[in-house]
Amino acid sequence: MRIIFTFLLMAMGLSATSLAQLNKAAFPFSYLNTNIKSLSLGNATVSLNGIGNEEINPAVAAQEGVLQIIPIWDLYIGRYRLLFKQRGLSTNYRFSNSTVGLSIHLNKVRLSTGHAFSAPYLYKVPNDEIYIRSNYSYSFQSGVTLGAGLNYLYSSEAPRSQISTQKIKKTHSFSIDLGAKYQLQNIQVGMFSFEPHMGLALTDFGRPAHYIYEDSKFPLPTVLRMGGAANIELDKRVYGLNLIELTAVQNVSKIMARMKDQPDEYGHRNEAMNPFKALIKSWGTYKYRIRSGMMKHNLSEQLWWHSGVELKLLEALNIRWGYQKAGEAEKSLSYWALGGGIDLYYLVFDYTYLNNKEEDLLEGHHWQITGRIPLDGTRSDTILNALFN
Template sequence: MQPIHNAVLAAAGIALVLLGVGSLRPASAQLLQTAYDFQTVQPHPSVHALGNATVAVRGYPGAIGVNPATIGAEEAVRVGSNINLSRGPAYSSPWFRSGFWIAAPTATMKRGPWAGGVQVKHFSRGTTEIRNAQGERVFFGSAFEQSIKLTGAYDVTSSVTVGGGVNLIRSRGVYGDGENVETHPTADLGVQYHTQSEQGSVTLRPSLGLSLTDFGGTVSVENRPGDLAAPTTIRGGGALQISSQSRQFGRPEWRVGLYGALSNRLVSGEFVEENGEEYFEADGPFKALFAGWGSTTGVFRSRGEQAEVSPWERITKHAGLELSILDLLSVRLGRFHESDDNGGRQYTALGIGVDAYYVSLDASWDFRDGPVDRLSYGRLTVRIPLSDSPRNFWPALLGGVD
């Protein structure tokens, strides 16, 4: 146990250093200074309900958008997408709601030490009109942002998994000249460490995760000076799953999961004044890796005033708790907290999941602290096992044999 203990402490120390212990220099960037902010939204109920604290957890739907190293858990193909909930969530599937909606069909596969995944996340902004400085209409029609993500993961050892991915972000009527579809590539990297030990009548599964997502260059906005940064985000955190060693139908009788994470959007740059107009000029992604940790000048959405944000305030905090019976019924509770000067998204989330092995259904709702629309998500996932062992699940369940 001593090597495992040392490895956990070392990985935790690295994560703390990368997540903001100290800063190299003050930076000037934050809210309203990144493009493609829809990439920070994870429309997956399990991730949403756990406060986006799942960077260290393998196998959850939505892992492809949080940490590419965690996309696979067992030898199976899993395919899923959003579904609409009653009365329509703020972000929904296109079949039931017009205007603003977001959908994210996803497919992942795990086979041996390798895993792969693909996700197409589409954010519709509805009908949009864009005019230039002279008041001339340059675009009128359907505006959207879309991310096509391909990821892969590999088990380096029985405890360490690494992953990476590439994204092609496409947009129309948001960035660029309106009519054309603009493209912008970004990259993802991730690592996850996990181990297992038996203590008395329970099994402990601690894990650590670290990821860097949407690492890419700056983005120009048509008819506006300056550049915005891609929403490069670093996440680090841990998880502890405690499960019963006694099993029914091949599953633990109960399981408790504790999850925590910190995240920081790595943006740096400076405000430039030219011809009496002040605008933000973002640094490139490599410079932002080192400069994106210091105090920053944020922007209030309501008044457009600049506000100082400390290094700790620019870090978002995530926490989650999960209770599961037979891994069949799960109840989730999460907390997501941004500082007021750094976006101000603060909410408690609640979720429920039913996993019948071959088909699972998840739903989540949040309860916002501020006067904004609450979000809710639903998702249906189909699992296709690639090994013989899962075939014992349904005969044991229906026949009452373990």
């Protein structure tokens, strides 16, 4: 699977060496996924439905007539004494073939000591950021779902360095998300039904922003994702519920943020590339400078791989495993995850443990509660019916 993906992407390579990845992107924390279920599957959810997956792909088909709400309440502590606190709310609702979603993310970034911040993000600490995301999708009877999202990104004023009294001005920007999903018809093989689906998404696409310098612009953390999944279900019911279901997912993604050398009176400087040009010219070798010198990574080393497996019992008990292999320049964001969940219909509890070798932002335990409010007065039978009837 990886060989096929890599070949297809390398066939699109149209440029020579180019600059920038996530470490040169404005509003870099908007790249972080806040949905615990998606994180526990290695972020390999570009083809899956369900609330929270809008952060990966806006083409999400929600449950019809049911308002879903997820409080966002998490804290990441990085190895470089970086404290990243998230607060917010995510919600969506489906009526007929349309799904609408809205989420608000309030982020606080702090450095608890004077240690240098060398994680793969632009340095802007302490800083408060606000991300407001809205999305709309439409599902066709053919199995195709198309979606689009509009995002508002805000970053507060921040000191230019740990010892400087100069300030980096506050800034804001807008970005769009585009996505598509295709769900194929069920394939029946003996006692098993097989349902494949695939997805494609481009997120955080927009004009560059003055993030840390007033005289330079930085690209948004635009990401292209593609991949597929398969649901395998045993045709056996217990208490009126499906006994067992297995979902396997595999995605690949690439950060499309790019800079270019811009001549000036001092020789040259780096400037954000036009985002439309970046979609074409970001397939070549990526180069960047570190203390030991210039580093280069070809296309295959820029790709992120996402894998996950979910086992569901009686439509209520879930066990999940996931793995995210980040590109070489951002390899500190690679992780594996083990998690689970309990779906009681009105309330869904999800948990995951993320193991990160670098002990970076994602390391540790994460919890999530999802609330469902059926506004149409109906609901499906769940394991609660079997327990109390």
